[in-house]
Amino acid sequence: MPRLIRIRQLRDMLGHSNATIYRLIKNAGLPPPLKLTSRTSAWDEDSVLRWLAGRTTAATTPSTSSISNNASSSHPVASCRREVV
Numbered sequence: 534m535p536r537l538i539r540i541r542q543l544r545d546m547l548g549h550s551n552a553t554i555y556r557l558i559k560n561a562g563l564p565p566p567l568k569l570t571s572r573t574s575a576w577d578e579d580s581v582l583r584w585l586a587g588r589t590t591a592a593t594t595p596s597t598s599s600i601s602n603n604a605s606s607s608h609p610v611a612s613c614r615r616e617v618v
Contacts, residue, residue: 537567537575546581561588 538546543554557563563584566574 536578537569538578538581539575540566543576543581547585 540551540554544551547554547557549557554563558565564576564580566576568574
């Protein structure tokens with residue numbers, strides 16, 4: 534039987550607020566909660582741990598597409614940066 538965790542436990546596990554948790558569900562692939570009743574939701578702990586392990590692996594694996602030179606960045610703030618001497 535899967536272990537279910539509530540939002541409070543998920544907050545402690547991830548170190549994020551409720552709003553950020555729901556943002557991660559929407560944008561970053563965090564598994565959505567299971568509806569237990571009309572007012573109660575819980576997450577499958579194994580699914581959350583797999584998602585977290587995948588994010589940790591992705592964060593520690595360098596990708597050539599993520600390596601860029603800040604000076605050639607097309608971001609508008611990049612052109613405003615001053616060199617610190």
